[in-house]
Amino acid sequence: MKEKVYNTILQRIISLAYLPGEKISEKNLSEELNIGRTPIREAILQLREEGLIKSVPQSGTYISKINLQKAKDARFLRESVETKIIQESIAKLNEYDLMVLQQIIDRQKLEVRTTHDDMRFFELDEQFHHYFYKATGRDQVWRWLQMSNMQLNRFRVLRLRSKSLSWETLVDEHEELLEAVTEKKTSKATKLISSHLHRMLTEEPTLRQDYADYFE
Template sequence: MDVNNMQDKAYREINHRILRSTYAPGDKISESLLEQDLNLGRTPVREALIRLRRDGLINIVPQSGTYVSKINLSEATNARFVRESVERKVMVEAAAVASESDISYLNDILDKQLAASKNSDHEMFFELDEKFHQYFYKMTNKMIVWNWLQVTNDQLLRFRWLRLKVVQLNWDNLIKEHQKICQAVGKHDPEEAERLSINHLHLMIDEESDVLEIFPNYFI
């Protein structure tokens, strides 16, 4: 594996562990810890940390060390606003172009997400959640827009991951909302698809206090 590939691997793995709170907000991390965890050398780890600092996912405190950044709730809220503003329009377009094969594919994702819920498989549930939403952008030839959104999505993704850890916030509610969105798109009902999309992405606002109560030290 060449140097660039090792650096990319280190970046992707540390990024993933931060987004999934394996390295939790506020945790102190070190190059030696990461080298051991990732089984990589100092140089790729160091370069990855430079990129992660640029992303706002780590802080380097002089004379103290390197820390996982706490979740910036304002950034997460603004990312949700942008996502909602864009996705509601994507859903309108999706309702106009959806085919039977599209709906079949989405229902397959939902079946797998239900199975992940029953197995309490956080990782798979979260990945399928992203896959579900991403597919509407693919349907409408808006994958470039999806990729743009990911650039500013880190704080929102961190919040959404923690949401899955809050026991009283039932995963079934997310699946039911996905099912309703899928049904509206399948029926070519743009107004209903847009309304449901707005309500779905408003969940962050509705559930914010529950997440903050469980993880009060994870946010700024």
Template sequence: MNELNFNLQNQAYKQIIGKILRNEYKPGQKISQKNIEEDLQLGRTPVREALLRLRRDGLIYTIPQSGTYVTKIDLDAANNARFIRENLERKIVSEAALLKDSLLLMQARDAIKLQEKYAANAEFANFFNADEEFHKTFYLMTDHAQVWDWLQTINIQFNRFRWLRLSISELPWGTLIEQHKEILDAIEQHDPETAVSAAAKHLHLMFEEEMAVLQTFPEYFDNLPQ
């Protein structure tokens, strides 16, 4: 595969994943290669190759004589990804709290300010992206950027859950922002114990809010609790 085709395939792959994450391609929705080509304004080959990768990743599946569908959100996979993320991030923020002040802390503070702005305007995608930038900051601070990249490969089901959570008005975005402030305050004060506790509470929020998400979007999930 030449470099141009490889880049186009990666572009298609990332764009389709983004649409699945943002619920533009909904769980259980039937999709077609032709429609995706038109949607992304990309050619047949990169879209076909991207769909093959997505099938291997378990994000789409094909039923013979029926078509291709977006997989529903695997609640077990989302919970397992949250478990991994929580335990890793406890270690990350603990390390970050022991470091000297870093310019990256200013980026974390800026990410919180952006979240406040996006929350006021109900800008889902921008709020989610600022949330990701906030957490990524501490992986960069502790020289664990590669760990953050690894997490993205297992986090998709968890992130799909998080995206749906943002669309429920009864679950205010302010809770997430205040928890981010608690984490950052503890790191800036070089208090690893409080930072770890705040990070654990923040990432454990999925359990507390799970039922509200499942009751609002039951048709989007597999492995629902009986």
């Protein structure tokens, strides 16, 4: 039960359903989820240890603001790992894998043209990158990275909400990467994934300007 509550609150934090700095209440969560206070308290404790929730004495419990240093560290770790994953994928991906990756890109394009659902687009973005890990037999590595990606993922979702930054740019970069992988151009694919994952650093000033109150 505690794990279910934890995952529910975590998803709301990552998706920005709970905004950075927003106050939450054990009582309200208990009523909303129709569950006792104990598993909620345990879930909040775990999220506090992970830096996603903070308790202020005599004030209450709040969603932590986005910690940019942790987000940047997670980005650095992911870039270091994912460049190796892409290099491995050059030799391992087959025609079916390439077709699946293209289908994910096509669904991203559809989101851009139609519903413009930021969380659906984010999920497809995750699917695209995750597939390289699965196809190279590195799924466990992806799960390890996800444990350190929480602040980074909040940043990424916020990036999708910004009217100053284009979704099309991300899709174009996915297409370029897939083309390089398909053509087995290892050096080009490595540069493209590094540039793609480096984007956070170039877009940080825009997000800090648009959403100054959301960052520590």
